[in-house]
Every structure is written in structure tokens, then in C-alpha cells.
Amino acid sequence: MLQEPILTGTQNCAECPIRHRAVCARCETDELQRLEEVKYYRRFEAGQTIIWCGDRMDFVGSVVSGVATLSQTMEDGRTQMVGLLLPSDFVGRPGRPVAAYDVTATTDVLMCCFRKAPFEGLMADTPHIAHRLLEMTLDELDAAREWMLVLGRKTAREKIASLLSIIARRDAILHQRSKDAPVVFDLPLTREAMADYLGLTLETVSRQVSALRKDGVISLEGKRRITVPDLSRLLDEAGDDSAT
Amino acid sequence: MLQEPILTGTQNCAECPIRHRAVCARCETDELQRLEEVKYYRRFEAGQTIIWCGDRMDFVGSVVSGVATLSQTMEDGRTQMVGLLLPSDFVGRPGRPVAAYDVTATTDVLMCCFRKAPFEGLMADTPHIAHRLLEMTLDELDAAREWMLVLGRKTAREKIASLLSIIARRDAILHQRSKDAPVVFDLPLTREAMADYLGLTLETVSRQVSALRKDGVISLEGKRRITVPDLSRLLDEAGDDSAT
DNA sequence: GGGTGTCTTTGACCCAGATCAAATGTGGAT
């Protein structure tokens, strides 16, 4: 809806149909031409619903900046977040006409959208885009499966630590922090959203965050800015064997 | 390792690289030629581990008959199943050299395997195979996300009912039962495997299965054969809004 | 037939996390 995107400072690439980083080297001129014709940008405010589950969805796109969530809700109101959309993440499923999940902006969000039909055409005759999309979907599947372990088998404290590690990792990549830079980031989620991600109640989330703070695993400035003095300690709390 | 597959009676197709049903119409002769060169069959016994997480994996494939599971285990032994592989499901990730999960046969399993390098070559120059694989991966992602709701927000009773509905549905498709045929199927999982799928203990699984039986939602012959007198009642117990 | 190993059920008790309730920031609008 905006004429020109205001991209965040890092090397996000306005042209790449899927990721906003790293893929652009492979883009060729004629594809760009076609993409420009169908590409547009949309802004959403924190708290705003981007798409309701069941809505007709005539675009796909990716998050340029901000954080959004995918979630499912049962009739009685229980909700479970099933995906966390950080910058560069893809939204929408080619080949499906309606949204399967609610998509909600948890911070202000800038999305780069492509009308679906042309995008699908592009995919059909640009193998590397289709290939890239498969790779991304497989990554998402791995993330979902890792999350199943968290939901099914971890304690409340481990769940919180797992969520914080994930956000810390993504944040480090996004801002290209060096390996040994101090780990400080903003929590883009309310306690309730964290609870919905973790299959907990917001009270339990609050208590466990406080507990991690008391135990010196993390420290807080305000409610949202988190400092992790020793990342390996946090990974340890998460029960992640992927600690290095 | 076998010279010729013994396929199950239904319209499974020995030729299709990905699914064993429904896709074959699109197969073309020269592809088949290439596939035959790299295709082989392997049998596994109930309880046998097909691949350990971290193992080098030089093939991809699909389940022809039987049931296998994908699971993750923490250092302290807690395990979570992250995928249930029923006939026609795909195993393995193109482009990744090592397995990310343990794959275990829960019944006797016949797998149709393709050596990975040639399969990837085939994928690269056969768009419809790549496309089909994307579609399947997206379906798996949806299944994983549905499962996240089960793990995160459902009660033990709802979890059991959800699992039974899923197996009933897949079984009905596999055996092409008509909509209003009586719903009877064999549970291909031990109580412990069910527990690992559902994020419960085996005792709780046992108790909840008994409770559903006492309440007349299901009935059992032996430990494994299940009859569902009224499927909509089961879906109801599962808290599934997808009841029709 | 009896023995043996595995799967399953059932019982008794306990605790992590849910629920209910109230107080305490915190930021924005007027």
C-alpha cells in the first residue's frame, strides 16, 4: 500500500521474493522485472491482526521488519501459537486459497507482499525460487518439530529458557552480532503471547521469568529488554543439547 | 535390498518416487527409467531402528507399508515423537547429509528408498517432483502445527481422542473405507509410543483409553483393535472443530 | 504345561503448573 518501503538498515534486499537477505545474489534481471510488477508493501501496527484463519488470502509475502505470530484457537478460546514470524520469514502457502492460521502483528510490522497468482507463476518457471521455498519450508518444519519437544516434554522453566534462546539466536543473526558480543535483546512478545507459544499460562510465564532473573540467568531492564550474561547457561537451562 | 517389492493390495504404485498413490498419472517414461536405477526396497521389523539421529543418511524414501515414527530424545531420556510415518509418507530431507531425528519402525515396515544423490538430480530437472515434494512438506508442516495445538493446549483425554481420530482418518484413506463404513482399526502403537507422541506418560495413556472405553466412545478387542461406534463423538472428545 | 519377557492396567500419593484473586507498575491521553 505504500509506494516505497522503508527498509531496516541491515542488508535486507528489497528485491528478493522470498528472503530479504542472502538470496539476492541469485536474482536475475528479468525476474526482478516481473517481481516489481506484483510486489507491494503493507504496514501493520502492534496488536493488529494481519489475517484471520479462514480468510481468503490472495498474497504471499515475507516479514521485512517487526514480529508476527501464527496461531490456532479452539472454540472455547484456548489458543496455541504455532509459528513465530521474524524478519525474513515467509508467510502464506502457495496453492492454498484460504489462511489456515491467524496471523497477528505483535510489534509494528512491515510486510513485503506478492500477489499470489503471479508469484505462483514465477515459482513455476524459476526453479531456484521453488527450491528456496522448499528449503525454507523444511526449515520451518524442523523448527515446528523442535517446538513439539519443547511443548511435550519440557518444564515451564526450560520452556522459557528455550524461547529466550530462540529469540536471542534470531536476534543475533538479524543484527549480525559477533559470537562474543554481549547478548541483549528486546522481547517482542507480551507475557500472554509467550504463554500461548509455550502452552503455559501468563502467570507461570511471569513467575518463571522472575525465577530466571533471581537466579542470575538473565537480567531485565524494564519488562522487555533482556540481557543474558552467559548464553551457555541459558542454553543449559533450556535443556538444549545443541549447546556449543 | 529385496529384488522385488511386495506391495500391499491397494493402488500403491511402485514407480512413484514420492507418494505411492495418486501421483503416478503424472510420471513419464524416462523418469521411471532413471528411478528404476536408483530405487531399492528395505524391510524393517517391528521395534527396529531405521535410522539414528545424527547418522549419515544416503537415501530418501517413502513408507510402502507399516508404521514408523520420527522422534527426538533429550540427554536425560525424555523423548517426544515429532512425526508419525504411515504408508505413503516421505522420509528424509533432500540436501541434508545426516538424519535429524530417530526413525523407528513400530510395526514391520517396507520402505521404498532412493539413493539421495540421483534423487536430488531427478528433483532438479523434474519440476513436478520438486513441486510435489514442496506440497508434501507443507502438509507435514500443517500436521506438525496441528500437533502443537494438541501438545500445548489439550487435556490428556482430548489428546488420546485426537490421536485416535488421526489414525482412524489415515486408516480410512489407506483402506478406502466409505464414509459410513464402521470405523474399526488396529492401533499400530504401544501405549508408550502413544505417550511419546502425546507428551504424556504411558500410565496416563492407559487410564484415558480405559476411560474412553468405559464412556462408550470406543471399544476394544484385545489391546490394539479399536472400534469407534460414533466417529463424530470421538471428534467431539478431541475438541476438533473440524467435525463435519 | 510352565517359565519368561513385554505390554498393559490399576492403585496410592504427590507436585508442577493451573486457577482465582488482588495488588502494582507503566505509558499514553486529556
Add this chain to the structure above:
DNA sequence: ATCCACATTTGATCTGGGTCAAAGACACCC
């Protein structure tokens, strides 16, 4: 500055499902 709408914290209590323990129920083998 004051008010208001939230987000968050904290406390008290309850409970679903975990844990520990023991007893069936099969299937398979000798």
C-alpha cells in the same frame, strides 16, 4: 498532574497428570 487501560507481578489454593509400585495379561519358547 490525573486518570485510565493494560501488562505484569505476586499470593493462595486446587487439581490433572506425573511418579512409584505392584499386579494382571498375553505371546512366545522350551
